[in-house]
Amino acid sequence: MSNPLAPFYYSEETVRRFLNWPLVIEAVESALRAVVAMSGSTPNEPFVNQPVRSFTSSREPGQVLLTMPAFVGNYKLTSAGSGGDAANIPRSTLACKLVTSFSSNPQREPPLPSINANILLFSLETGELTTIMAGTDITTWRTVAASLVATKHLYFRRFGPRAEREREITVAIIGCGVQGQMHASAFCSQFKVKQLNLYNRTIAKAQRLSEQLQQTPGFASQTKITVCNSPGEAVQGSDVICVATYSKEPLVYAADLRPAGCVHINAVGAGETHYSEVADNVYGLAQIYVDSNANAQSELIGLAAPITAELGSVIKHGTYPAESAVTIFQSMGMASEDACVAQAVQDAILSSGRLPNV
Numbered sequence: 384m385s386n387p388l389a390p391f392y393y394s395e396e397t398v399r400r401f402l403n404w405p406l407v408i409e410a411v412e413s414a415l416r417a418v419v420a421m422s423g424s425t426p427n428e429p430f431v432n433q434p435v436r437s438f439t440s441s442r443e444p445g446q447v448l449l450t451m452p453a454f455v456g457n458y459k460l461t462s463a464g465s466g467g468d469a470a471n472i473p474r475s476t477l478a479c480k481l482v483t484s485f486s487s488n489p490q491r492e493p494p495l496p497s498i499n500a501n502i503l504l505f506s507l508e509t510g511e512l513t514t515i516m517a518g519t520d521i522t523t524w525r526t527v528a529a530s531l532v533a534t535k536h537l538y539f540r541r542f543g544p545r546a547e548r549e550r551e552i553t554v555a556i557i558g559c560g561v562q563g564q565m566h567a568s569a570f571c572s573q574f575k576v577k578q579l580n581l582y583n584r585t586i587a588k589a590q591r592l593s594e595q596l597q598q599t600p601g602f603a604s605q606t607k608i609t610v611c612n613s614p615g616e617a618v619q620g621s622d623v624i625c626v627a628t629y630s631k632e633p634l635v636y637a638a639d640l641r642p643a644g645c646v647h648i649n650a651v652g653a654g655e656t657h658y659s660e661v662a663d664n665v666y667g668l669a670q671i672y673v674d675s676n677a678n679a680q681s682e683l684i685g686l687a688a689p690i691t692a693e694l695g696s697v698i699k700h701g702t703y704p705a706e707s708a709v710t711i712f713q714s715m716g717m718a719s720e721d722a723c724v725a726q727a728v729q730d731a732i733l734s735s736g737r738l739p740n741v
């Protein structure tokens with residue numbers, strides 16, 4: 384029978400209380416693995432039906448609405464207590480994220496985030512809309528989680544199974560907006576970052592981030608932070624580079640990368656195209672990994688070099704790059720990531736006994 388109170392609504396404030404790295408990373412890794420198998424490949428294996436998302440332009444350039452539907456079947460969430468089910472029972476989720484990207488929002492008074500999202504969850508029995516979940520923070524967390532997972536499998540695992548816990552790295556953050564800020568704090572909390580290079584077009588924002596990080600309780604005291612005057616300065620000597628801006632011009636050039644290679648780049652931002660932040664000469668020498676081949680076919684038209692593989696296939700098969708490789712994780716963002724994280728958050732909320740609509 385239909386629930387007369389549906390759809391339930393979970394606000395950004397409620398969602399925020401239940402977001403944590405083990406929950407989000409597990410859900411994102413589930414989505415990345417599941418997307419490798421499309422519908423019907425192997426019975427009982429996780430799989431994803433994820434039609435290409437739509438982009439609807441609004442009045443001005445830089446204003447766009449994306450509709451992102453996904454069905455994720457037979458996947459497991461195991462983080463007992465933090466979301467997911469401890470019994471490890473396969474589950475399925477039908478969801479659609481509606482997200483706007485209005486790049487001039489931070490210049491408004493008062494400033495607003497560029498990205499604003501809501502995630503809709505549907506009943507698998509009746510197709511009814513059961514839940515509307517604020518999805519702005521989920522979008523930030525799941526995108527950062529995808530970069531963390533990519534860095535673990537495409538960079539650290541070149542050096543052995545425990546390298547992500549043992550190896551010290553220098554990280555460059557290019558763009559200190561919402562994405563850049565969370566990339567900076569998450570990389571420092573999840574990996575051993577000895578040097579953090581911050582660059583932002585408006586330098587005051589990079590300086591503010593540096594101060595905030597140093598004042599954060601528990602911030603890794605072994606991390607030295609440098610605010611850089613150019614993207615090239617931030618990139619030089621870095622092992623891992625995260626670039627998340629709206630720039631239509633390249634910010635990361637081959638001449639600035641370490642000559643010996645052994646570099647990993649998380650290319651997160653989306654200006655006019657998803658690959659505008661990294662120069663063609665970097666794509667030309669790199670191995671390029673994507674979250675979804677199907678999305679890449681429609682969104683990475685004109686990319687300067689061929690795609691090596693989906694990240695999920697590297698996770699599944701352990702086909703790690705060579706130590707000296709330059710790798711790029713071209714992160715577009717997937718509806719299936721949003722679906723799995725929203726499901727895990729809803730599970731965590733419900734198992735906490737918290738009532739919806741409050």
Ligand SMILES: NC(=O)C1=CN([C@@H]2O[C@H](COP(=O)(O)OP(=O)(O)OC[C@H]3O[C@@H](n4cnc5c(N)ncnc54)[C@H](OP(=O)(O)O)[C@@H]3O)[C@@H](O)[C@H]2O)C=CC1
Pocket residue numbers: 484486489496497498522523526558559560561562563583584585588627628629630631632650651652653654714715716717
């Ligand atoms: N791959 C994915 O899954 C996702 C990707 N994104 C993308 O990530 C990017 C960042 O998003 P978010 O952090 O939320 O946005 P914010 O608006 O919070 O930050 C934007 C950043 O880009 C910088 N920037 C804008 N234009 C330029 C330019 N021409 N040259 C250099 N820097 C520039 C801004 O610098 P300044 O402070 O000087 O203005 C700011 O640091 C966007 O492209 C967004 O679409 C977002 C969500 C998911």
Ligand SMILES: O=C([O-])C1=[NH+]CCC1
Pocket residue numbers: 449482484498522653715716717
């Ligand atoms: O996946 C996503 O949510 C987005 N990718 C680019 C803008 C928003």
